[in-house]
Amino acid sequence: MERWGALARVPGMRATAAARAAPEDTDSFESFYRGQVDIVYRALALTLTDAWLAREATDEAMLRAFARWSTVGRYDNPSAWVYRVGLNWATSRWRRTSRERPLSTEDRPGSARPPDPAGLAALAALGHLTVKHRAVVVARVLLDLSTAETASLLGIPQNTVKSRLARALASLRAELTMGDDDE
Amino acid sequence: MNDVRIPDGIDAAIRQASAILPAQVWDLDSVISRATAVNRLRWRRRRAWRRLTGIAAGAVAAIVAGSLGLVLGGSGSGDLPADGPAPSWIFAVDADHLYAVRSGCEGCPEELLGSDDGGVTWTRRTDRTDRSFRLTVGPEGALLVEGIRAVGASPPAQAGEISGTAISADGGRTWTSVVDDPEPWPSLPAGAILSCGSGASCPLGAIDPETGRRSPLPGQPPASQGRRTYPVRATIWVDTQDESAWSTSVSRDGGRTWSTESQPCQPAGCGAGYTLTPGLDDSTVFRVRLNNDAGEVVILRSLDAGRTWQRYAVTGSPAKGPSGGQAAGIVAPDGSLIVAHFPGVGTDLETWILGPGDTAPRAVRPSGLPERLGGTLASALSGNADTGYLLRGSGSTVYRSLDGLTWWPLHVRASA
Numbered sequence: 001m002e003r004w005g006a007l008a009r010v011p012g013m014r015a016t017a018a019a020r021a022a023p024e025d026t027d028s029f030e031s032f033y034r035g036q037v038d039i040v041y042r043a044l045a046l047t048l049t050d051a052w053l054a055r056e057a058t059d060e061a062m063l064r065a066f067a068r069w070s071t072v073g074r075y076d077n078p079s080a081w082v083y084r085v086g087l088n089w090a091t092s093r094w095r096r097t098s099r100e101r102p103l104s105t106e107d108r109p110g111s112a113r114p115p116d117p118a119g120l121a122a123l124a125a126l127g128h129l130t131v132k133h134r135a136v137v138v139a140r141v142l143l144d145l146s147t148a149e150t151a152s153l154l155g156i157p158q159n160t161v162k163s164r165l166a167r168a169l170a171s172l173r174a175e176l177t178m179g180d181d182d183e
Numbered sequence: 184m185n186d187v188r189i190p191d192g193i194d195a196a197i198r199q200a201s202a203i204l205p206a207q208v209w210d211l212d213s214v215i216s217r218a219t220a221v222n223r224l225r226w227r228r229r230r231a232w233r234r235l236t237g238i239a240a241g242a243v244a245a246i247v248a249g250s251l252g253l254v255l256g257g258s259g260s261g262d263l264p265a266d267g268p269a270p271s272w273i274f275a276v277d278a279d280h281l282y283a284v285r286s287g288c289e290g291c292p293e294e295l296l297g298s299d300d301g302g303v304t305w306t307r308r309t310d311r312t313d314r315s316f317r318l319t320v321g322p323e324g325a326l327l328v329e330g331i332r333a334v335g336a337s338p339p340a341q342a343g344e345i346s347g348t349a350i351s352a353d354g355g356r357t358w359t360s361v362v363d364d365p366e367p368w369p370s371l372p373a374g375a376i377l378s379c380g381s382g383a384s385c386p387l388g389a390i391d392p393e394t395g396r397r398s399p400l401p402g403q404p405p406a407s408q409g410r411r412t413y414p415v416r417a418t419i420w421v422d423t424q425d426e427s428a429w430s431t432s433v434s435r436d437g438g439r440t441w442s443t444e445s446q447p448c449q450p451a452g453c454g455a456g457y458t459l460t461p462g463l464d465d466s467t468v469f470r471v472r473l474n475n476d477a478g479e480v481v482i483l484r485s486l487d488a489g490r491t492w493q494r495y496a497v498t499g500s501p502a503k504g505p506s507g508g509q510a511a512g513i514v515a516p517d518g519s520l521i522v523a524h525f526p527g528v529g530t531d532l533e534t535w536i537l538g539p540g541d542t543a544p545r546a547v548r549p550s551g552l553p554e555r556l557g558g559t560l561a562s563a564l565s566g567n568a569d570t571g572y573l574l575r576g577s578g579s580t581v582y583r584s585l586d587g588l589t590w591w592p593l594h595v596r597a598s599a
Contacts, residue, residue: 033214038209043201046197046204060594063214119199121196122200126197169189173193
């Protein structure tokens with residue numbers, strides 16, 4: 001079982017010191033926050049299948065990112081770091097409380113129209129995967145990470161990323177009744 | 184290494200799933216304010232300690248009613264379970280440094296955890312325990328442990344098992360045995376922990392965290408059947424409430440001299456006393472009391488160390504449940520008194536604020552407060568302007584604030 005350690009210890013996720021200027025000011029973080037917070041939230045929500053837990057995890061992770069912005073801001077992909085910290089936070093909390101609530105769109109505030117059926121079907125299909133498999137799929141699709149970056153993000157070997165992804169895709173394909181013709 | 188290609192259909196499906204997630208309203212300001220509040224508190228604390236010039240506040244006591252004694256551990260790092268039971272006790276030294284006691288697992292002995300980064304990560308400071316102990320935290324993070332299992336003949340200077348009472352000046356990493364010396368201190372040592380702060384038959388004393396010496400303070404507050412001691416910055420406040428009067432004593436010179444003001448109780452007697460809450464300077468002090476089950480909370484404010492009092496009253500919801508309501512106060516970093524009233528189980532906390540220049544309290548609505556408390560209000564709510572504030576919610580959650588008005592859940596879990 002892999003440890004969900006700090007991403008900062010993963011060499012592949014670090015940028016060189018000269019890669020970008022030290023972003024110690026609030027403006028730099030604000031720009032990052034405004035551009036990435038919703039992406040991180042959605043990635044966590046799909047991974048955790050709990051939108052409200054994902055909201056809390058995103059808030060926690062963003063706070064920590066701001067507190068360490070002089071370091072985190074230098075990473076190649078600060079969003080991945082925030083995702084990882086949020087996932088660590090949520091999964092440890094998850095284990096402690098044994099809480100897993102299926103993702104639902106019923107409590108979406110201010111929803112003026114019914115959710116997209118295709119989206120609901122995809123949510124249901126994702127819900128049949130384990131959190132580890134969802135993490136791989138979400139990292140690849142929503143965070144747009146490569147296999148190597150996903151491996152660094154999750155602290156697992158690249159071959160494990162591949163095997164999890166293959167299994168997840170097979171499951172999703174079956175759930176969504178897709179053929180292989182688009183592969 | 185070639186990447187596994189995500190089929191377009193699945194890629195689109197996942198993005199569709201993402202699109203129907205509940206929308207969120209994001210608040211960058213709250214993130215920044217939480218972080219900057221930590222920095223403000225650090226700055227205030229540095230400034231306050233520079234002013235003290237060698238006179239440190241005494242200990243702020245907290246007692247762990249652990250079922251066990253301690254075997255004090257080493258460096259405190261290492262892999263710890265990321266989950267586990269809720270802490271039985273938690274205390275903040277300042278914005279960065281916190282301590283918590285909890286069992287490592289269900290039914291396991293208790294252990295002491297410490298955080299040096301505001302509660303983000305925690306490390307173990309002790310190992311197993313095997314009998315009762317008291318834990319007291321000093322103003323600069325010194326730890327006093329009493330009731331430790333007696334193993335070994337000599338007090339260790341480094342990690343290991345310690346006999347009797349021990350004190351640590353480095354957050355529980357190394358310990359020194361406490362040794363009594365009857366010679367009074369010339370003045371309160373820096374970072375000292377007060378001893379016998381609530382006793383009636385022992386002199387008020389102090390323990391030096393560097394040497395472990397325990398000696399009486401050079402002067403003593405008036406004798407009483409019981410007292411409560413509140414060291415805040417360079418001032419030591421002592422509250423005594425006897426059958427016919429309550430008294431406010433204060434020392435501004437490290438316990439060398441004391442001044443005391445007494446007020447007779449009402450004809451009906453003292454009853455449930457007014458809880459003393461020290462202000463930020465050496466003259467302002469508050470007392471708070473829930474006056475009746477109708478929800479009337481009385482606030483007393485003195486600007487002359489207890490000689491004269493201004494009286495204010497606010498009315499909240501009537502008490503609910505057999506245990507009745509409760510009220511308590513904390514002093515915010517700007518010197519305002521924040522008064523909390525808890526009418527009873529199943530009700531919300533009600534809060535008011537009395538600013539330094541205010542002529543009347545006004546209702547205030549802090550954000551992020553828990554829906555239910557864990558324990559009584561007086562035991563659940565703690566902290567001051569230097570330490571920040573803690574509020575124990577029901578279940579496993581402890582809430583943290585640095586201004587008394589904005590709260591967030593603090594998750595105590597050890598980090599790998």
